Amino acid sequence: MSSTTPTVTPPVLDEPAVRASDADRHRVERILQEALGAGMLTLEEVEERLAGAHAARFRHDLPPLVRDLPVDELAPGDPSVAGWLPRLLALVVHVLGAVRAAVLTATVRQRVLGGLVVLAAVVVAVVALSAGLEMAFSPEDGEHLTGG
Structure with missing residues (x-):
């Protein structure tokens, strides 16, 4: 079996x-x-x-x-x-x-450098976001986004 x-x-x-x-x-x-x-x-x-x-x-x-x-x-x-x-x-x-x-x-120097990199990334993101929003809401060639 x-x-x-x-x-x-x-x-x-x-x-x-x-x-x-x-x-x-x-x-x-x-x-x-x-x-x-x-x-x-x-x-x-x-x-x-x-x-x-x-x-x-x-x-x-x-x-x-x-x-x-x-x-x-x-x-x-x-x-x-x-x-x-x-x-x-x-x-x-x-x-x-x-x-x-x-x-x-991390050492103190590495922490400071890392903080500066993060701060720079945040600034770049805010600038890119604000530029993108400005382009999205600004009229182009006299036309509005509402189609008028």
């Missing part, structure tokens, strides 16, 4: 650790984003686990980050419109975490 249940062989403990790839880390990241969207994790938990995923050097470091999640239900499939918000939130959390880490390790 043959069994239809596949047998799983336990990992060999003497086996050398296998390095985690970016693709391995991104799979965990997507699962965490889906868990955030499903309300299974808080923003703080996702931020902490994302930091762990990005710091992981070996594949065996990644499964503990999603061990308490129903991975089969959260496995990301085709992106849908309904799933854009959790992914956006996770991206914002990730970027804010990276910025916070960079600020904490």
